[in-house]
Amino acid sequence: MSDLLRLATAGSVDDGKSTLVGRLLYDTKSVLADQLDAVHRASVDKGLSTPDLSLLVDGLRSEREQGITIDVAYRYFATDRRSFVLADTPGHVQYTRNTVTGASTAELAILLVDARKGVLEQTKRHAAVLALLGVPRLVLAVNKIDLVNYDKGTFEVIAKEFATHATSLGYPTGAVLTIPLSALRGDNVVEHSPNTPWYAGPTLLEHLETVPVEPDPHEAPFRFPVQYVIRPRTEAYPDYRGYAGQVAAGTIRPGDEVVVLPAGARTTVTKIDTPDGELSEAAAGRSVTLLLADDIDISRGDLIAGVAEPPELTDELSATLAWLADKPLRASQKVLVKSGAKTVQAVVTELRTRFDEQRLSTQENPETLTLNEIGQVTLRTAEPLPVDRYTSHGRTGAFLVIDPADGTTLAAGLVGAPLPLLDKD
Template sequence: MTAGPDLLRIATAGSVDDGKSTLVGRLLFDTKSVLADQIDAVTRASVDKGLDTPDLSLLVDGLRAEREQGITIDVAYRYFATPRRSFVLADTPGHVQYTRNTVSGASTASLVILLVDARTGVVAQTRRHAAVMALLGVPQLVLAVNKIDLVDDAESVFADISATFADLTRTLGWSDEQVQAIPVSALRGDNVATRSELTPFYDGPTLIEHLETVPNVADRAPVGFRFPVQYVIRPRTAEYPDYRGYAGQVAAGRVEVGDDVVVLPSGIRTTVAGIDTADGSLESAHTGRSVTVLLADDIDISRGDVIAAAHDAPEPISNFTATVCWLGDKPLLPGARLLLKHGAFTTPAIVGGVDTLFDEQELSLRDAPDRLELNQIGRISVQTAQPVSADDYLVSRESGSFLLIDPQGGNTLGAGLVGDALAPLHLSELV
């Protein structure tokens, strides 16, 4: 699948046993995105477990440890499609200790399906996940009130849960237009692909109808063109003696032949002379498209440089505040010397301090923790050896994110957001 206007990146989140994996399995099954032999294998495994119907969660919970415990541990990526749109879905864990997996799965999502059990409603973990999604700037939410077939008064239960969740999301900064509540039964398939007779009170779209028609805001980046250069192409052949192209993927915005651009961090301005792909030349390219950009002038450009729209190019930064989700087993301490990777650019970096901790369990901020432990999210200061051509994360998710890497082992230790992404969260109003 190629990233384009018809590709929507989504993720699931919710508490343990809310039915996330079953819902994902139902989506795969109802869109005919699984092979017959997979369904046969799931059916046999379900019979062995004493079930009368196929356990569709087995289509997602692929690890042996997950199947044995009946929970989702890792982030499982699945692909499915309808005639109107293609989807990449990340099924994330519900356990508190797997917050880092939830952050990883939702970080690139344009929409998150947040499940709640109709019998328990909005719980603490629902509020935590919603706060994390707000921190990550997820633009669209679906509240899937699952197991609606297991409650007596489905209409009042759905209304109460929807109202509670709407109050929460409004406080976290979402508008009512960005949130869609749908009563579903993942096990039975009610309101997933087909409308259910059990919910005559609901006149909205099914889950798949909503996924097919929701605006794909990832294609509407709020910033101009951002293009991290991954490779410089110089064939030096008789057919192309002077060819010089810059290959990479459009991280944000859109570019057309003739656009004015600036190369960062040097600040040299030029214009786009051509856009090449393996299938031929293009007149324009959008977010997510892998292309080779040709420029009107010969400029010294190397891997890690950024070609950006001239009218709103970011100012390269060496000292900045960032919000980080810590993924390392050992704590992050002030003074840590790491590698910072932004796009295709990597530079040594020093963590100057850890001044604020985001407690996603209590939905609050705490001052001066002096360290970040595994799965914790906090605000830090960073100093880099070389300038980073990044936007503030609140301006652009695509060009405002980075990774912190162990310089010895090469392991990813942290996922970072440039700027103070915690500032817009009015967490005190939720406690």
């Protein structure tokens, strides 16, 4: 089991996401005393008799005053069994792009619904975005169960409706867990609630502590984007030539055979250097310098990969874009594509489909993609890029689309990520 779980929350406005995150922080004792004191004072100022735990998450004054979350808030907490990185994303329709940001690295997502309202259109939108991003596991948190008198029948209707929708998005039955809870009162968040004797499943925290995390990035095929070529050319190191970067996936050891892309040359790793000395191995997330057996022409932006399962080398990207810019995207538009440390010129050759988040459908051959819209496109790059499918290798399957005129980011791209299986217009 991994000792770190990355998760995200999503749901409609006022479903209690920030309160739930605050409850997790509060009940796992992951809150400093001065933070808790500040929450108590702010709650008293608002005329509340109990602490407003959402204030532990909503750090911006404007958010606190309005009682809403408008951006992605990252929180870190831990128990004896596991550490957690949690992204609390906004619920408003116009902030769908923030949901994409927060969930892009999540291994599990908690999707909240209000027990009084059930599954809403925005619930279905968020589930579709989570499926698009390849988030492998979902928790449907039926929040505010206390406000329907802990009614089992209400819970079961919501659970059944969402299970049908999740199945249509491609989620297997075992990948979705539905939990009745009250973030405000703490029912089934950390401790089992006596108010739901009909619920025999785990609490939310129990599930988060025990859910398997797959695949382990340390076990994935090796990927190493080169950030910098080190050639000191000093008297002490006359022949030193190292390639610095961070291991994106997998594990590397001296003696391992690798391939350098896009050139395709094969060689062997002879040494793994760090400022603190040599390593016998380096796994995903570790920043190192690799020394190779052969003198190969390698530049910043090249990718060093394991020979067993190398990435695809291609100049045509079939990808899904989350459009982040005010000006729309059109076919034939020239852009820059930044994949890892490499940036190349590209042109959008086709807009194939657009995800209509209002109708929960896909539109064929749209004329444009506009702010916050998600669609499938084809891009042709001026140079071949080594890429993986996003659902298999997030780091080397994701890229940015950049405006060549001013360098602003236009879109986040996911290689080979299919749109959810929804109705077509």
